[in-house]
Amino acid sequence: AAAARTTPDDEALVQLFQWNWDSVAAECEDFLGPNGFSGVQVSPPQEHVVIPFAEGGNHPWWQDYQPVSYRLDNTRRGTAEEFAAMVRTCRDNGVRVYVDAVVNHMTGDGDGVGSAGTSWAKYDHPDLFGDGTASYGYDDFGPCYEEIANWNDKEEVQNCQLVGLADLDTADPRVRDHIKRYLNGLVDLGVGGFRVDAAKHVPEAHIADIFGNLNTVPGFGGTPRVFYEVYGDATVPYTAYAPYGEVTNFDYQRDVAGKFKDGNIAGLAHMPDYGGLTSEQATVFIDNHDTQRYHPTLTYKDGDRYHLAAAFMLAHPYGTPVVTSGYDFGDNVTEGPPSTGYAEGNPAGWITEDTDCSTGAWVCSHRHPTVAGMAAFRASAGDTALVQRATDGNGRLAFDRGARGFAAFNATGDTWRLTSDTSLPDGTYDNAAGGGTATVSGGRVTVEVPANGAVALHVDGECEDDCGGPDPGTGD
Ligand code: QV4
Incomplete structure (x- = not known):
């Protein structure tokens, strides 16, 4: 039977972590659309730093989270044309592309040349759009220039530097305008919304202004759908961001993943509003690219139990579910994605190879037989x-x-x-x-x-x- 149509409210999403643009496009056409997965979260598309490894080997995946500019021209995942073609192909197959938007900060210490060839230093990003019209300099950062030390102080969490990354001064309307220009450029290409990286490190009022004033999404209509990345705690609760969109629910993640790991799932029919988030406000997942590396409760490495948990998440009405697919990193949490090696003359360095779900190098959890049919189940179940x-x-x-x-x-x-x-x-x-x-x-x-x-x-x-x-x- 054909997969039922879904509205954004009963979407099932897949995070295709580090997949290149051509591979995401192919997956929208070959698998996601036909199987009723209606959204795909892709890795950051903006120009990123290129971190050389002194000992050789693959470049770390987390390069992406250090923007050099807002150009889409050349990342390790492909060109701007390939990105735009991916968005169109996915849309034609009923799949919205959600971009991982890094707007809290730019680069860390040092200087260099980004993946599209733009020079950078920690507080100097001289050409944000590749046309000489916008830049960030020292005064566009801050107000705090130190690394966050006291995570129990909201002022510090929101105004200082996350792991030493140059923190944009989003209190400045000019900075917010550059961010909006970047995001609107994506929306105009047909991007359906955003996963906002490090959202809890951007004050709520600035989030409200940036994400409350974006263009309408062509094709799908309506304003972009936004998911805020917030590890909620007593200092910055999840609910602080709920007025502006949906919020990543790590309380759900810990509890549900833990119960599946322990084989203690009998009580999960009736869930609390984890972290104070209602079903409509919550984005849920069994793991994501961070937790699978830094706090691995239940991941692809656990096999059947992990796929069972993902299927359960898709069957249960709470939250908007995101299935995570990426690549096998073994024991090396910094390991970059499978790569075609160093591309001579290409500033992006190592270039990500096309995804092949049959080799084991890539992890295609959404295609596992226990999971693959469950987006259609969710769409059928509706509300x-x-x-x-x-x-x-x-x-x-x-x-x-x-x-x-x-x-x-x-x-x-x-x-x-x-x-x-x-x-x-x-x-x-x-x-x-x-x-x-x-x-x-x-x-x-x-x-x-x-x-x-x-x-x-x-x-x-x-x-x-x-x-x-x-x-x-x-x-x-
Ligand atoms: C290091 C030291 C710092 C020092 C700095 C000096 O740790 O103490 O000040 O050098 O320059 C990389 C390195 C990190 C390095 C940093 C800056 O790993 O060691 O700091 O670069 O050079 C990803 C990776 C990080 C990586 C970062 C930027 O996970 O390791 O840092 O990208 O490349 C909290 C947050 C939440 C966050 C989560 C991980 O509230 O927002 O921690 N999650 C998101 C993303 C995550 C990403 C970021 C945020 C940052 O999901 O993947 O971090 O964009 O919970």
């Missing part, structure tokens, strides 16, 4: 309520989504043979969370939920003549 149907009180949980979906999650090492009531109409359904089919008859469904696996049935996955799994009668 229906969750009704708990079964649990073993520990590692197993099953629920309905209104009369539109039924899902069962088994975070144990043994098969779960379950017969349950369900509101799903009588019929035979493909399992959106893996293989096989299941039949609902007389308001009851019988399923075998694999160890560390799931069964997810939804109304748009009803199969009559085209059941994907083996025919239960003949075994063919």
